[in-house]
Structure formats: C-alpha cells, structure tokens
Amino acid sequence: MNNSYDFNDYIEEEPRKKISLVTAILMAVITFFLGAIGGSMLYINKYEQENKDLQLLREVMAFVDEHYYQDVSYQQQVINACKGVVGSLDSYSYFATDDELVTYSLAYIGVTISYDVSGDFRIRWVNSNSSAYGKIAIGEYITSVNGTQVSGYRAEVLAELLASKPEGTSITLGILDINKQNLRYETLTYSKVSAEYAGYVGDINETYGVDYVPSDIGYIYLSSFSDISAVEQMKNCIDQFNQDNKKYLILDLRGNGGGSSSVLCKIAEYFVTDANDSKSTLLVTLRAKNGMESYYRTSDNKYIYKNLPRDSRPKIVVLTNESTASASEALIGNMLIHGTGVIVGDNTYGKCVAQTRFDGEGFSIVLTSGYYYFDKDISPYIAVSTNSPVYQMNGIGFRPTGANYVRENVANILTDSNAFVRAVEYLKSEYNI
Numbered sequence: 001m002n003n004s005y006d007f008n009d010y011i012e013e014e015p016r017k018k019i020s021l022v023t024a025i026l027m028a029v030i031t032f033f034l035g036a037i038g039g040s041m042l043y044i045n046k047y048e049q050e051n052k053d054l055q056l057l058r059e060v061m062a063f064v065d066e067h068y069y070q071d072v073s074y075q076q077q078v079i080n081a082c083k084g085v086v087g088s089l090d091s092y093s094y095f096a097t098d099d100e101l102v103t104y105s106l107a108y109i110g111v112t113i114s115y116d117v118s119g120d121f122r123i124r125w126v127n128s129n130s131s132a133y134g135k136i137a138i139g140e141y142i143t144s145v146n147g148t149q150v151s152g153y154r155a156e157v158l159a160e161l162l163a164s165k166p167e168g169t170s171i172t173l174g175i176l177d178i179n180k181q182n183l184r185y186e187t188l189t190y191s192k193v194s195a196e197y198a199g200y201v202g203d204i205n206e207t208y209g210v211d212y213v214p215s216d217i218g219y220i221y222l223s224s225f226s227d228i229s230a231v232e233q234m235k236n237c238i239d240q241f242n243q244d245n246k247k248y249l250i251l252d253l254r255g256n257g258g259g260s261s262s263v264l265c266k267i268a269e270y271f272v273t274d275a276n277d278s279k280s281t282l283l284v285t286l287r288a289k290n291g292m293e294s295y296y297r298t299s300d301n302k303y304i305y306k307n308l309p310r311d312s313r314p315k316i317v318v319l320t321n322e323s324t325a326s327a328s329e330a331l332i333g334n335m336l337i338h339g340t341g342v343i344v345g346d347n348t349y350g351k352c353v354a355q356t357r358f359d360g361e362g363f364s365i366v367l368t369s370g371y372y373y374f375d376k377d378i379s380p381y382i383a384v385s386t387n388s389p390v391y392q393m394n395g396i397g398f399r400p401t402g403a404n405y406v407r408e409n410v411a412n413i414l415t416d417s418n419a420f421v422r423a424v425e426y427l428k429s430e431y432n433i
Helices: 021-034 046-067 074-087 098-105 155-161 204-208 229-243 261-268 327-337 418-431
Strands: 094-097 111-115 121-126 141-145 170-176 183-189 198-201 217-222 248-252 282-288 293-297 316-320 341-345 353-360 363-374
Touching: 046 074, 074 094, 074 363, 141 155, 198 229, 204 217, 217 229, 229 261, 248 418, 261 282, 261 293, 261 327, 282 327, 316 327, 316 418, 327 341, 327 363, 341 418
Parallel strands: 217 248, 248 316, 316 341
Antiparallel strands: 094 363, 111 121, 121 141, 141 170, 170 183, 198 217, 282 293, 282 363, 353 363
8 A cells, every 4th residue: 555645646747856955945935924924024124034034933932942841953844944835835735845845756565445334445457567466466454464463443553554665665454355255365566666647457247246337338547657567457348348249338436536637638538528539638727826818628539439420339337435536537527528428436625726845955846736627517526616817716616517426535446335236236227238
C-alpha cells in the first residue's frame, strides 16, 4: 500500500522551476505577513514594512525558542513557517524538504488493498512485476502482517504495517482465500516495482468467485493518470478487451485522484468521441492567474466502440466515489458531454484546479496555479457557477443520477461492492443481456 504523496497528481504540466531555499523562505515569509497588513501601508515604505514583517517573525521564533517546552532548531522553525504559508493556501498546495521526499522512493510489496465496512482488508490489485504476483490473488484477504492481526482494525493500522521499506525487506502476510475458508501465509519481498495503473479483468465471475456477471461484460481499472506508462497499460487493456470480444465495459475510476494532462489526453481517446467522430476533441481549458489559457485535446480517435454505428453504441459505465478527482473528473465530464458514459457510484470529489511543482535546492513547493473548465454546461450532473463567465466548478463534483447513486465507504473493485453490482444491473436492464 503506497501512502506517499503523488507528486504527479496535477493536471497542468510545466517545466520545473528552480529557486533557492533562502529566496523561497524569504518569499514565503514576506508573502504571509504582507497579506495581513493593510494595502495602504505598503505604499508608505514598502521595504521598511517588509523589514518589520521579518522582525515580527524573528520575535515569534525567539518566544518559541525561549518558552516552548521542547527544543526546536532555528532551521526547523523556518521550515515550519514555510509549511504554514504554503499549506494554509488550500488543500492541494504544500512545501516539503528533500529529506521528507526520500521515503517516497522506497520500495513496496506491489499490491493495492481495499478496506470495507466490516473491517476486512481485501486485495484490490496485484502488480505483475512484484513478488506478490502468483502468490496472492485479487479478491483474497489479508488477516495478519508479520504475526500482527489486522482484521477488524482501522485502515491506518494496515497502512502503517505495510508502509514503504528498503528494497529487499521481507514481510509475511496471513492470506485468507476468496471464500474465507483456507488460511495460508505468504512471504513477500519489497522491491521498487513499476506501478501498474491500469488493469483488465475479462472473466469477472471466475476472478471473484461469483456467477451473476454476463460474459459480454469486461472490466478495466484505472488508478491514476500520473505516469505516461498508464497510456501503454490502458492500450493493453483495450486490446485485451477487444480480443475477448467483450461488448460492454465497466470503467472503474474509484479512488483515482487524477494526474497529468498529457496522460489524460491520451487515455481519453479511448472513451471520448464527439458527434463527428473527430480525431481532435477539446477536453478542458486551463485558466491561470494572469488570464492565460491552455487547451487540452485528444489528438486521435481510438474510441473503444468506434466501429459500431452511433445509435447502437452502448454506454460505458463509470464507477465513481468521493476520491474520484481532477483528471478523472475531466474524463467523466467529457463522457457526459458527448454521451459516451454513465456514472454509477458516489459523488466525485470536485477538484477542478491544477497544481504546478517548483523544485529548489533542498525543497519542493506545489502551488495551485489555475482552474480548468469545460466549454459546455453539463447540468444536471454538475452545478455551474453563475458568477463566472466560464464553468468554474472547483469544489463541486459529478453526481450519479437516480438509481445510479450508491454510497460506499471505500474505493474497491470487488464484486460484493454495491456500485459494481449496480453497474452490472444497469447493463443488464439497459441492453437486455
């Protein structure tokens, strides 16, 4: 289970911009204190005011140094000030030192795990290039980690036990089979596996031990748009879907928090097409603080049902939850606009803003740098601000319609999930399968 920050989780892509640590600290501190001072005072003596602001910070740090019950170094206080300045802007902006980023390059066991309301931890996905592949299967349960029982505990307990560790570290998991009848123990090795962002399941009934899913339905799981390798992985999933002669698709975006714009544009080619089946389709427009706009489009039409007449193309069922965000919402919005998809699940997160990462010597800053919007109203699926000349929707997510709304506590791909069952029911009733 990877609990690290995903530094690629932003839709805007710009060259990384270098600034020195000293400059960044001064900029952050000055910005913070200038924001608290009346604008008129700045015109009296700008530089004198800046010195006063810095002096205020020094006095605060002196009080901390003298009266706080533990020792906090001067450098740590400055870092904390930077974190406060950046972190107080919004939920997406943050400041991190290189030392804090070291753990994000550590190894993992190569599995994705779901936590359900009954307290069970179930295998959601297994990386094919990890030590877990071939030892444990999708749908099985983790009961213990190195002898520590985890069933029935909060998800944070397992997250801590499975946190990233140095490459080569061994870990032993108690594994319960899909039917919860046979318990065994598997020893896995931490490795720097390449992430698998997209996965395909053809025989859903056999994989999950159920019998209610028609054989014409295929399933694709997309966990992130954060790396260009997701594009090739998605292509492989679509190719396998076609080779298996599947006619209907469930696309799972639950827990997908977004990613880069280039990956979005490439993956959208499989799921979005306009009325004319054009190669290029405008997905979103990104507007920055200075009013400049960037346009993100598909550059090819690889639509999964392209070879079918438009009036007989089935809807792609998209599974969503409250963690479905950013680039995922950009994809969903376009599927709704062009009529290629229907939502089943929970309301999406509502993250229609983009972040840019700035790397300096010893630190990184991620700042919200703009918001994106669609060129069409998607009501009633999403509320549109009447105070904006464009459809600015940050904080407002997509919502499934009517019976397609299913409230679930976790993002999982398991067939005991209410959303998955509802998706199958929708396809059965809508297309008589």
